[in-house]
Amino acid sequence: MQVFKTFFKIAWSYKPGLFLYLGICAFMTFMVAAQFGNSEGEVKYGNESYHIAVVDKDHSTLSNAFVKYLKKQHTVEEKAYDKDLVKDLIYYTEISAYITIPDGFEKNHLEKNPLKVESLSDSGQAAGVFINIQLSSYLESVARFERAGFSLEDAVANTEKSVDFEEFVEIPGLEKENSHPNNSISISANGSKLYSLFLFLPYPVMTILLSCVLPVILVFREKEIRNRTSISAVSETACNIALAAGGAVVSLLVFLGLTIFTSCFLGEDVFHGKWAYAVLNLFLFTVVTAMLLILMDSFSFLGIRKAMDVLTNIIALGFSFLGGIFVPLSVLGNGVKTVGKFLPTYWYAVSLERIDAGKGFSELAGCFSMELLFGVVCLALGLAVVNLRKS
Amino acid sequence: MLFHIFISRLKIHIRNKEALMWSLAFSLVLGTLFFVAFSSIYKSSRNTTIPVALVEGEGMPALPVEDLGEAYDFLQNDKYLSESSSFSEMLGNLTYEDGTKILRVKTADMEEAKTLLEKEKVDGIIDTGDVTDIKLLVKKSGIHQSILTSIVSTFRQYVTMITETALHSPQELEGVLNDLEEELSFVEEKSLSGENKDPYVAYFYNLIAMMCMMASMAGVAVPIECQANLSDVGARVNVSPIHKGVYEFIGLLAALIVQIVITMIGLTYLIFGLGIQFGGNTLVIYLTAILGTVLGVSLGFFIGHIGNLSSKTKYTLLTTVTVGGGFLSGLMFAQMKVIIEKNVPFLNRINPSAVITDAFYSINMFGISGRYYRAILYMVLLTVVFLICGLIMSRRKSYASL
Numbered sequence: 001m002q003v004f005k006t007f008f009k010i011a012w013s014y015k016p017g018l019f020l021y022l023g024i025c026a027f028m029t030f031m032v033a034a035q036f037g038n039s040e041g042e043v044k045y046g047n048e049s050y051h052i053a054v055v056d057k058d059h060s061t062l063s064n065a066f067v068k069y070l071k072k073q074h075t076v077e078e079k080a081y082d083k084d085l086v087k088d089l090i091y092y093t094e095i096s097a098y099i100t101i102p103d104g105f106e107k108n109h110l111e112k113n114p115l116k117v118e119s120l121s122d123s124g125q126a127a128g129v130f131i132n133i134q135l136s137s138y139l140e141s142v143a144r145f146e147r148a149g150f151s152l153e154d155a156v157a158n159t160e161k162s163v164d165f166e167e168f169v170e171i172p173g174l175e176k177e178n179s180h181p182n183n184s185i186s187i188s189a190n191g192s193k194l195y196s197l198f199l200f201l202p203y204p205v206m207t208i209l210l211s212c213v214l215p216v217i218l219v220f221r222e223k224e225i226r227n228r229t230s231i232s233a234v235s236e237t238a239c240n241i242a243l244a245a246g247g248a249v250v251s252l253l254v255f256l257g258l259t260i261f262t263s264c265f266l267g268e269d270v271f272h273g274k275w276a277y278a279v280l281n282l283f284l285f286t287v288v289t290a291m292l293l294i295l296m297d298s299f300s301f302l303g304i305r306k307a308m309d310v311l312t313n314i315i316a317l318g319f320s321f322l323g324g325i326f327v328p329l330s331v332l333g334n335g336v337k338t339v340g341k342f343l344p345t346y347w348y349a350v351s352l353e354r355i356d357a358g359k360g361f362s363e364l365a366g367c368f369s370m371e372l373l374f375g376v377v378c379l380a381l382g383l384a385v386v387n388l389r390k391s
Numbered sequence: 392m393l394f395h396i397f398i399s400r401l402k403i404h405i406r407n408k409e410a411l412m413w414s415l416a417f418s419l420v421l422g423t424l425f426f427v428a429f430s431s432i433y434k435s436s437r438n439t440t441i442p443v444a445l446v447e448g449e450g451m452p453a454l455p456v457e458d459l460g461e462a463y464d465f466l467q468n469d470k471y472l473s474e475s476s477s478f479s480e481m482l483g484n485l486t487y488e489d490g491t492k493i494l495r496v497k498t499a500d501m502e503e504a505k506t507l508l509e510k511e512k513v514d515g516i517i518d519t520g521d522v523t524d525i526k527l528l529v530k531k532s533g534i535h536q537s538i539l540t541s542i543v544s545t546f547r548q549y550v551t552m553i554t555e556t557a558l559h560s561p562q563e564l565e566g567v568l569n570d571l572e573e574e575l576s577f578v579e580e581k582s583l584s585g586e587n588k589d590p591y592v593a594y595f596y597n598l599i600a601m602m603c604m605m606a607s608m609a610g611v612a613v614p615i616e617c618q619a620n621l622s623d624v625g626a627r628v629n630v631s632p633i634h635k636g637v638y639e640f641i642g643l644l645a646a647l648i649v650q651i652v653i654t655m656i657g658l659t660y661l662i663f664g665l666g667i668q669f670g671g672n673t674l675v676i677y678l679t680a681i682l683g684t685v686l687g688v689s690l691g692f693f694i695g696h697i698g699n700l701s702s703k704t705k706y707t708l709l710t711t712v713t714v715g716g717g718f719l720s721g722l723m724f725a726q727m728k729v730i731i732e733k734n735v736p737f738l739n740r741i742n743p744s745a746v747i748t749d750a751f752y753s754i755n756m757f758g759i760s761g762r763y764y765r766a767i768l769y770m771v772l773l774t775v776v777f778l779i780c781g782l783i784m785s786r787r788k789s790y791a792s793l
Contacts, residue, residue, distance in 0.1 A: 013703075014707075016707045016708070016710075016711055017707070017710065017711075020710075020711050020714060020715055023715070024714075024715070024718050024723070027718075028723075028724075031730075048532060048533060048534050048536075048537040081733075084757075084762060085729075085732060085733070087583065087584075087585075087756060087757075088728075088729045088732060088752075089729055089733075090583050091583065091585070091588065091590055091593075091729075091752075091756060092590055092593065092721075092725055092726050092728065092729040093590050093726065094726055094729050094730070094733075114577055116576070116577055116578060116579040117577060117578050117579070118578075118579045118581060119578050119579065119580050119581065120581045120582075120583065121580075121581075121582070121583065122582065122583045122588050123487075123488045123580060123582040123583075124488075124489065124582070124588060125588075126439065126534045126535070126538060127534060128582070129487055129488075129493075129538065130534060130537050130538050130541060132578060132580050133538065133541040133542070133545070134541050135577075135578045136576070136577060136578045137541060137544060137545045137548065139577035139578065140545075140548075140575050140577060141545075141548040141552070143575055143577065144548075144552055144567070144570060144571070144575070145552060145555075147566070147567070147570050148552060148555075148556045148560065148563050148566070148567040148570070149556075149560045149563045150555075150560075158551060158552070158555055159548065161551065162544065162547050162548040162550075162551035162552075163544050163547075163548065165527075165540045165544060168524070168525065168526050168527055168543060168544075168547060169526075169527050169528075169529060169540055169543075170526055170527070170528045170529075203723070303409050306409050306410065306413070307409065307410075307412075307413035307416075309605075309710050309713075309714070310413040310414070310416065310417045310605070311413075313417065313421065313601070313714070314416070314417060314420050314421055314424075317421060317424070317722070317723070318420070318421065318424040320723070321424060321425065321428040321429075321594075322424060322427065322428050326723060326724060327428065327429075327432070331432055332428065332432070333430075333431035333432065335427070335431065336427055336428050336431075339427060
């Protein structure tokens with residue numbers, strides 16, 4: 001019990017790390033929740049929806065119709081930015097295109113002396129090409145209808161009728177699949193809210209346990225403290241059990257805290273089947289991370305305590321990027337996915353995708369097993385290293 | 392004497408093998424992991440040719456032929472829509488700005504086309520069986536399917552225009568048909584300038600920024616080892632005749648040299664080992680990384696002097712600043728930096744990681760321009776502020792007993 005109590009005393013001294021990573025987690029949760037709250041555009045089947053910025057300097061019937069059309073296709077932000085920031089926004093894929101409708105657009109259009117709409121995008125990317133085709137196609141169509149003798153209103157109406165892809169895009173009885181914009185580096189908003197909110201939770205679980213639990217265990221492995229413990233009334237086994245219990249309690253608290261906090265943003269989606277599976281998935285991941293700590297603990301003789309910050313970053317960031325936590329799995333290349341299959345984060349992300357798609361336990365069991373397998377391997381390796389050192 | 396202290400401090404840093412090894416491991420391991428994860432994403436999202444199946448046929452028009460009159464004849468005999476070879480050829484001739492073909496067309500019957508679609512050999516089927524109602528069949532949503540939708544939509548617009556005119560203003564039909572021959576342009580397409588437009592390179596900018604910020608761990612050790620209440624070495628320094636400010640300056644210089652070497656090794660590995668294209672002049676990139684390391688060490692120097700905090704608290708504070716700063720500059724999500732720029736730009740000016748990241752980004756996207764000089768100015772300003780504040784806080788410290 002003494003060791004158990006001491007564990008928490010030392011763990012509490014690592015509270016800045018706990019609050020730092022909880023703060024990062026909270027920030028990310030708010031961002032994801034805000035993405036869903038502000039989403040104007042609807043991702044329609046058969047067509048990809050992007051985030052674009054439009055500056056309408058004309059505010060005419062034609063420009064309004066044009067903006068309305070764009071709003072139907074994409075998530076449109078009607079805001080002007082300075083030149084540098086526009087470039088930043090496109091580079092970081094915060095927006096896919098920045099469209100400017102010039103002042104006098106309709107007037108010149110009616111006078112058969114049209115002004116051009118300016119579209120800034122990364123034209124080397126398919127997204128930029130797609131948006132530019134859409135823009136050209138719409139404006140060209142309106143102009144041609146007008147030339148054919150239709151009024152502006154009729155030209156707009158006919159154009160909208162012809163570009164309504166639901167009229168001509170067919171799905172030959174095949175299953176709908178989730179997809180993500182190819183070049184997006186954003187937090188995914190293409191899955192459900194439950195999927196997006198639970199997707200990045202492995203990162204705070206790993207960072208908190210690695211930066212707040214592992215250092216405490218490593219304190220007890222220091223030569224001087226280990227020697228003192230070995231001549232005390234507390235046996236080595238009792239000490240290890242107390243440390244394991246302390247680690248388990250902190251892990252459980254972290255899991256519960258993150259689950260409750262994330263669930264607060266889910267509204268009525270809580271306590272449903274998908275939510276229960278997502279929580280189970282997170283629980284398994286927490287258990288696996290706790291097992292990873294045992295493996296790392298076995299390497300305490302390498303002096304890893306001094307490098308905890310570096311190790312935490314390498315493991316948490318590496319696992320997250322390779323496992324599809326920060327970048328959607330659909331975007332990662334096949335080579336990365338092959339490497340990712342050896343990591344619990346990959347199976348966590350795959351499980352979550354399946355949960356989001358409404359799959360049952362039988363289809364999730366395989367992914368859960370793979371997650372646990374990683375933990376079991378870590379545990380076995382950790383114990384083997386300890387035994388090897390003892391012998 | 393000063394040289395002797397400098398050499399001693401240098402030896403202290405060099406003999407701290409664990410710190411050196413982990414600092415290097417951070418850049419080498421994480422750089423490799425980033426490389427594995429991101430190297431192919433941008434290439435795969437660049438303009439690629441879309442495989443598509445074209446189904447030709449003699450389907451019935453959806454609209455009554457007698458109402459369409461001349462328009463139907465036009466559509467049936469149109470060089471684009473009726474002669475599938477020409478239509479196929481025209482689709483095949485569509486190109487991106489860089490000359491890459493947009494479509495690779497395979498003419499097939501519907502059964503074969505559906506098999507190809509199911510096997511994902513093609514991204515969609517364009518069915519021109521009924522020229523008045525061209526259809527697109529896709530299996531899933533995605534950018535390729537979206538581009539196909541836009542292309543088919545353009546052809547449908549032509550068809551709608553002809554049929555609507557034929558039905559409502561037949562007298563205009565000839566003019567419309569002539570008009571279709573004319574090419575119109577209403578969009579001025581501007582492309583993003585810059586050397587390497589791969590947004591995933593931003594993660595490498597953040598990695599270098601993090602390497603520079605980790606140099607602050609060496610920087611914080613300098614004042615800690617000069618404060619008698621925090622270390623034995625500090626107690627000895629305080630009773631020695633050397634001026635504390637001079638001792639700290641020399642210590643800082645020694646730490647800086649070692650950290651610069653570590654940053655250079657990491658950067659060299661990224662540029663020449665992994666072949667990361669940072670964009671811009673390589674020499675300027677190296678000089679910027681050196682300046683970033685100076686900023687990192689000075690940040691550590693500043694935090695090392697804050698109040699009477701224990702050394703553990705100072706290290707924790709430094710970790711919070713570096714990891715938190717890394718998060719805000721986009722180490723976990725590259726977009727974070729631009730989100731901050733949109734909403735709280737001031738934070739990007741005072742966050743050392745964001746300032747360093749911005750300098751690398753500026754070299755790539757803007758070249759050696761005003762934007763780059765602004766980033767450098769902020770780096771220099773922050774360095775000077777940290778050093779001056781550190782020096783001010785180091786003054787007039789005395790101990791009742793040692």
